[in-house]
Amino acid sequence: MDDTIEIAAKKQQVQWSLAKNTQFLLMITLALNCLLLILELSSWLIAFIVISVLWQSCIYFKVISQPNKLIKMLVSISGLILLALSAKGLGLLNSMVHLLVFSYLLKPLEIHAQKDFYIQVLLGIFVLVTSLVFIQSLYFMLLILLVLVTNFMLLMSAFKQTESYKTLAKQVSKTLVKSLPLALILFIGFPKIAPFWQMPSAKNAEVGLSDEVKVGDIANLALSNKLAFRVEFEQAPPNYQQMYWRTLVLEDFDGSKWYQQKKNHRSWQRQPKREEAELSLISGLSTLPTVSYQIIAEPSYQKWLFALNVMTDASSEQQKLNKNVNLTLSAEKILNSVTSYQVTSALTNQVNTPLSSEVRSRNLAVSVTNNQQLVAEGKRLRELYSDDLNLVNAVLSRFNQQNYHYTLNPPLLSNNNLAEFYFDTKAGFCEHYASSFTYLMRSAGIPARMVLGYMGGEYNERGNYFSIYQRDAHAWSEVWIKGLGWQRIDPTAAVSPERVERGFSQSLQQEQSLLSSDFLSSFNTSLWFSQLRYMLEAIDYQWTKWVVGYSINDQINVIKHIYLFFAEYKSFLATLSLLLIFLVVIFIVLRIKHKKSQHSQTALLLYQLMSLATKVGVVKNRSMTIDQFALKFIEKKPTFKLAIVRFVDGYKKLQYQALSSEEKKKELTNLKHLYQQLRQQIKHEI
Amino acid sequence: MNELVSSVIHQIEQVVIGKKTQVKLAIACIFAKGHLLIEDLPGMGKTTLAHTLASTLNLSYQRVQFTSDLLPSDVIGVSIFDTQTQSFKLHKGPIFNQLVLADEINRASPKTQSALLEAMEESRVSIDGSTYQLPEPFFVIATQNPLFHSGTYSLPESQLDRFMMRLSLGFPSIEAEKKILTNAFGAIDFRTLKAFITPEQLIEIQKQVQHIYISDAVLDYVVALLQQSRGGEYDVNPLSPRAGKALISAAKAWAFIEGRDHLLPDDIQAVFVAVCQHRLNPVFDMSLSNINDASQRIINAVDAISPSLT
Known part of the structure; x- marks a missing residue:
């Protein structure tokens, strides 16, 4: 402390300027802080980052002198104009980030006093943690911590100008380690109040399912290795064939696209959503085996959530959950951060509920403009089979026995014509099968609907959880059969049963590696690599579960637990703390005595x-x-x-x-x- | 006595312009019976300072210009056979003077350097088996060019330690430089300088300096400074007890010049850099802006009033 005062005093006497190594650190931290945000920045700002780092190193090496006011003015005005021009495409959050970074880049040009230097350092730290809005994984967090050390080194170098970088780094790390207990206490105890303002969502277009699907959409997802959610079962996990994560039920079809609710059906657009699922109507629910699990969903910037059939109970500490009438789950607010929730499901592939006439007519509607051939085919089948189940099986065995095959790169269909697929090309992805099957069922007079979701998951042995990636996205059908209720039918399973059994990830990987037998995919499948990947993912899972997903409710729980612990061992802890206080008092007294004698x-x-x-x-x-x-x-x-x-x-x-x-x-x-x-x-x- | 000291300082200042602190330190070094090393670029007034000191203190004086071919016998003397008396006669070298100026000491070979330095330590020399006592008082003022200059042999740490102080004059201020430039056409005539102190008086002063009182508090401070240098935090050679002794002697002389009969921590601080820097960090490098940095940092790290607090 004394050193600081003295140096500060010295500084006031002479013209204030930064020491050489502080200047150098300033440049380094500037570059590092911006580097972590680089994925979110537009190209003109990245160019400006490079220019300004070069510019400042030129000033540092005394190639050029500090710019005058006019140049500074010109640069800032041109930057603001560029920002204004690109603001619309960037969205609110990103343009604010751009503004922040831009001002951070300009500030070093006018550091005239100690105060300016502090502002620059604080701004830098703010820029650095801003990158956490976009990425929250453990490894990124570690990277941030590393860069944070350089930021603090910069601050410290202003006070200890003559220290080497090594000692600075050592001192900063020491201080950081010392501050760890306080950080921990603040993390556990400081109220995590939700922001008073709505954080603008970071991303608008996110990889994932969408609530209107046309043929070919999921095929795009199939190559995405992005995590969708993770599941931890409390008991033994169910069979693979039962892991159909229902997400969206699409009941309206306009000839090419499936919708959750078609726009023109305003009359019953809102009401069913608000309606709670009536579990009491399902017969035989109590006899089914139940399974409870926790799902940790990655931010999808959508409202829907994932659950196994039949979801009977769900709760989250972060959000209010809606149980929709079609037995799917959705959140009250958009998921813009990691959200965890608890679900209990009764495992079944059929839900025996009565069908209201309204829902029945909705699930029988066929588009009149398109796919006339399929309608005719439906009618033909109806004449052949009077029993609904037989009809379903007939179609499935057609898929199985005829020359249908399953591929990621199906031939293009003109105008998404399902009939063309059904009769001619016979090659497609899960939505081709699911949608043509659903359509066919409707034509034959069997109520049917499309279900979107995820299938299966990748088991991580180390963490004992399943990871479900975007590539696991799947589409299947549900048909309503009298006496059985809604029955899950997966036509894709009929085409290639092994794909459903083994899961998409594996079979797709095979297909991919067949398509492109490059080095990376063989690397991907090698044993040690997958072992390593599982381990790293398990660590990341725990991090996401306990740190990123730590909400105010968790906080209350933890404090409650601590309180309960204290309540339980009251007398023991009381004696312990008394003893501790006693020791501390003795220590202080001895110290004072020692001091006095000295x-x-x-x-x-x-x-x-x-x-x-x-x-x-x-x-x-x-x-x-x-x-x-x-x-x-x-x-x-x-x-x-x-x-x-x-x-x-x-x-x-x-x-x-x-x-x-x-x-x-x-x-x-x-x-x-x-x-x-x-x-x-x-x-x-x- | 005090007036005497201040007039000595005043006279030297007339010649070595604008370097009051360095002049005071040089005198303190002599009062403390220490040898002085002046280290600077050529042309900064090293020799002038040494010469002025000798004249002012009225000491017998000789200057030895060290070169790479200088032999030890050139410094300490040699016995030569006298054909008339049929015996060896000692020709005393320049070292048998009260004040010896060893100019550019680091240009000589290590052998010659150590001959001089041995004499400094022992205050006597041996030539051909007989030992000769050097005169009293006896001082060596050595000057040295910065190490990066060509044709220099650096003095080893153990020999640097023989010098009580190392001074660096540094560039003069603008005012002083103007003054130097206007009156320095031609060399200064050192014979015109008035001798203020007789050698007997100087010995008397040296005795008085020894008797300056050092309190426990100041002793604690010195010990704390020495300890601080040994912590390993500064990346320097730790200070030895001899350095501590030199520090106290020099500080006593400083207190004497200030007209006090007791030591204050201020005296320690005043001489600390001059006494300790060359022991802490022997390499003298003008290109580093923080030459005196390690000693300054050690001072900053120790509480001057209650050293045990740090």
Whole structure:
């Protein structure tokens, strides 16, 4: 602390400027802080980052001098114009980030005083943590921590100009480690109040399912390795064939696209959503095996959630969950952060509920404009099979026995014509099968609907959880059969059963590696690599579960647990803390005694004077001798001159001159007297 | 006595312009019976300072210009066979003077350097088996060019340690430089300088300096400074007890010049850089802006009033 004051004082005397190594660190942190945001920045700003780093290194190496006002003005105005031009495409959050980064880049050009330097450092740290809005994984967080160290090194280098980078880094890391307990306490205890304002969502177009699907959409997803959600089962996980994560039920078809709710059906658009699913209507629910699990969903910027059939109970501590009438789950608010929720499901592939006439007619509607051939085919089948189940099986066995095959790259269909697929091309992806099957069922007079969701998941042995990626996206059908209710039918399973059994990820990977037998895919499948990947993912899972997903409710729970713990072991803890307090008191007393014995009464008097002096704003630097201290005091408070000089003279006599014990006694009483006078005077001043 | 000291300082200042602190330190070094090393670029007034000191203190004086081919016998002397008396006669070298100026000491070979330095340490020399006592008082003022200059042999740490202080004059201020440039056409005539102190007085002063009182508080401070240098935080050679002794002697001389009969921590601080820097960091490098940095940092790290607090 003393060093800081002294250096600060020195700085005020001379023209304030940054030391060489501080300048260098400033440049480095500038580049690093911006680098972590680079994925979110538009190209002109990235170009400007490069230019400004080059510019500042030119100034650093004295190739050019500091720019004048006009240049600074021109640069900032042109930057603002560019920002204004690109603001619309960027969205609110991103343009604000751009503005922040832009000002952060310009600020180093006008560091004239210590204050400016502090602003620059704080701005840098703010820029750095802004990148957490976009990426929250553990590894990224570690990277941020590393860059944070350089930021603090920058701050520290202003105070300890002569230290090497190594000692700076050491000191900063030491300080950071020391601050860890406080950070932990704040993390656990400081109320995580939701922001008073709505955080603008970071991304509008996110990879994932969407609530209107046309043929070919999921095929795009199939190559995405992005995580959708993770599941941890409380009991043994169900069979693979039962892991159909229902997400969306699409009931309206306009000839090419499936919708959750078609726009023109305003009359019953809102109401069904608000309606709670009526579980009491499902017969035989109580006899089914139940399974409970926790889902941790990655931010999808959508409202829907994932659950196994039949979802009977769901709750989340972060959000209010809606149980929709078609037995899907959705959140009250858009998922813009990691959300975890608990679900209990009764495992089944059929839901025996009565069908209202309204829903029945909705699930029988066929588009009149398109796919006439399929309608005819439906009618033909209806004539052949009177029993619904037989009809379903007939179609499935057609898929199975005829030359249908399953591919990621199906031939293009004109105008999404399902009939063309069904009769001619016979090659497609899960939506081709699901939608043509659903359509066919409707044509044959069996209520049917499309279900979108995810299928299966990748089991992580180390973390004992399943990861479900976007590539696991799947589409299947549900048909309503009298006596059985809604029955899940997966036509894709009929085409290639092994795909459903083994899961998409694996079979797709095979297909991919067949398509492009490159090095990376063989790398992907190698054993040690997958082992490593599982381990890293397991760590990331725990991080997401406990740190990123730590909500105010978790906080309340933790505090409650701590409270309960204390309540339980009340007497034990009380004795322990009493003992601790006792020890601390003994320690302090011993220290004071030690101090007193070490320092003469003279030194104690001076010590008291110095603590008084701090109150009037005179702080002693460590290296200051008594005379220098007196000079500083007089400079600040000239009215005390006489009293201070007399005290200091007395002090010097006692402390530094050879005196007999009698003289010492006399001087000491004199000094005490002088001290009292000074004290009065200072007290009066305060 | 004090007037004497201040007039000495005043006279030297007339010649070595604008370097009051360095002049005071040089005198303190002599009062403390220490040898002085002046280190700077050529043309900064090293020799002038040494010469002025000698004249002002009225000491017998000789200057030895060290070169790479200088032999030890050129410094300490040699016995030569006298054909008339049929015996060896000692030809005393320049070292048998009260004040020896060893100019550009680091240009000589290590052998010659150590001959001089041995004499400094022992205050006597041996030539051909007989030992000769050097005169009292005896001082060496050595000057040295920065190490990066060509044709220099650096003094080893153990020999640097023989010098009580290392001074660097540094560039003069603008005012002083103007003054130097206007009156320095031609060399200064050192014979015109008035001798203020007799050698006997100087010995008397040296005795008085020894008797300056050092209190426990100041002793604590010195010990704390020495300890601080040994912590390993500064990347320097730690200070030895001999350095501590030199520090106290020099500070006593400083207190004497200030007209006090006791030491204050201020005295320690005043001489600390000059006494300790060359022991902490032997390499003298003008290109580094922070030559005196390690000693300054050590001072900053120790509480001057209550050293045990740090």
